[in-house]
Amino acid sequence: MPKYIQADRFFYPHGIRQGGYLEITDGKFGKWTKAIPAGADVIDYTGYSIAPGLVDTHIHGFGGVDVMDNNIEGTLHTMSEGLLSTGVTSFLPTTLTSTFESLLAVTENIGAHYQEATGAKIRGLYFEGPYFTEKYKGAQNPIYMKNPRMDEFRAWKKASNGLLNKIALAPEREGVEDFVRTITDEGVTVALGHSNATFEEAKAAVDAGASVWVHAYNGMRGLTHRELGMVGAMYELPHTYAELICDGHHVDPKACDILMKQKGHENVALITDCMTAGGLEDGDYMLGEFPVVVANGTARLKSTGNLAGSILKLKDGLKNVVKWGIANAHQAVMMATLNPAKSVHIEDVCGQIKEGHDADFIVLDKDLELVATYLDGEKRYEAK
Numbered sequence: 336m337p338k339y340i341q342a343d344r345f346f347y348p349h350g351i352r353q354g355g356y357l358e359i360t361d362g363k364f365g366k367w368t369k370a371i372p373a374g375a376d377v378i379d380y381t382g383y384s385i386a387p388g389l390v391d392t393h394i395h396g397f398g399g400v401d402v403m404d405n406n407i408e409g410t411l412h413t414m415s416e417g418l419l420s421t422g423v424t425s426f427l428p429t430t431l432t433s434t435f436e437s438l439l440a441v442t443e444n445i446g447a448h449y450q451e452a453t454g455a456k457i458r459g460l461y462f463e464g465p466y467f468t469e470k471y472k473g474a475q476n477p478i479y480m481k482n483p484r485m486d487e488f489r490a491w492k493k494a495s496n497g498l499l500n501k502i503a504l505a506p507e508r509e510g511v512e513d514f515v516r517t518i519t520d521e522g523v524t525v526a527l528g529h530s531n532a533t534f535e536e537a538k539a540a541v542d543a544g545a546s547v548w549v550h551a552y553n554g555m556r557g558l559t560h561r562e563l564g565m566v567g568a569m570y571e572l573p574h575t576y577a578e579l580i581c582d583g584h585h586v587d588p589k590a591c592d593i594l595m596k597q598k599g600h601e602n603v604a605l606i607t608d609c610m611t612a613g614g615l616e617d618g619d620y621m622l623g624e625f626p627v628v629v630a631n632g633t634a635r636l637k638s639t640g641n642l643a644g645s646i647l648k649l650k651d652g653l654k655n656v657v658k659w660g661i662a663n664a665h666q667a668v669m670m671a672t673l674n675p676a677k678s679v680h681i682e683d684v685c686g687q688i689k690e691g692h693d694a695d696f697i698v699l700d701k702d703l704e705l706v707a708t709y710l711d712g713e714k715r716y717e718a719k
């Protein structure tokens with residue numbers, strides 16, 4: 336028997352449907368309707384809104400787990416369960432620049448077991464590196480940075496059982512255009528970042544098929560009046576998505592606003608770039624091989640004080656852009672759901688309320704605070 340969710344607002348891709356009921360049958364979304372059969376099973380969220388489950392396409396860890404630890408129990412259970420408290424129902428575990436062998440081991444493990452995740456669903460695997468350049472290395476280890484190699488990528492992709500669906504690289508690396516053209520033809524999303532590329536170098540990579548900018552503004556050559564650089568390319572090149580960390584620390588809200596005006600809200604994907612300390616108390620942690628101090632809402636390298644990932648929860652990034660006055664509620668929800676899903680071509684399985692899709696959704700109050708998270712039509716998290 337179907338059940339029905341009653342709410343004040345339902346966030347659909349092309350707008351907000353006011354009032355009514357959303358059918359849930361066998362863990363899948365059904366139709367939205369103004370009226371339902373008498374005696375139907377109704378879950379009443381009058382006074383609240385229903386949005387798709389959030390999609391985080393760039394996240395390294397949460398709840399004490401780091402993807403690079405290769406602790407499969409941690410990734411599949413601790414991390415995926417913990418993410419439900421942030422509104423995330425789909426994610427891409429994200430690696431760091433490392434050795435070929437370390438990345439192969441992580442890939443093999445996740446590729447073999449990802450369907451066993453008990454909380455938020457693993458929808459792919461994202462390699463942030465190792466094909467970067469040192470100038471904008473961020474919290475990545477430069478000793479492993481190198482030019483892209485098809486033989487390596489083929490080995491990783493095979494080990495992942497096809498799960499590896501996104502990789503970030505620096506456009507100025509040797510052999511990038513052929514590499515990008517080859518793997519994007521095979522359906523892999525290429526992101527550009529941790530790079531000192533010129534506008535022309537970035538454009539060549541986009542022309543070859545790259546379509547995402549890694550954590551906008553961070554880890555990339557800035558814009559000047561004589562060389563547009565990576566930031567200028569991100570602004571100017573159409574049909575590309577910009578990842579954006581909206582914690583108020585990585586990017587000034589005014590710079591977030593400029594990006595949204597340049598690219599359009601529909602081409603911005605909110606991400607967290609969250610590291611192992613997400614959801615935990617302040618203190619000392621590790622990001623890959625580097626000691627990190629978490630305090631005052633940031634994670635910073637002990638050695639330099641530079642930002643090292645974030646401890647942002649995606650539900651708060653969504654709320655922030657509305658609070659800052661740079662997006663309305665519908666735009667904010669889409670930037671945390673449909674846009675990231677589209678950016679890695681997984682909108683056919685997540686990121687939107689659509690008939691036949693898994694009934695993964697969140698309940699929000701009038702202030703866009705997370706009230707509950709549902710997976711396959713069943714409540715899995717409720718805010719206290």
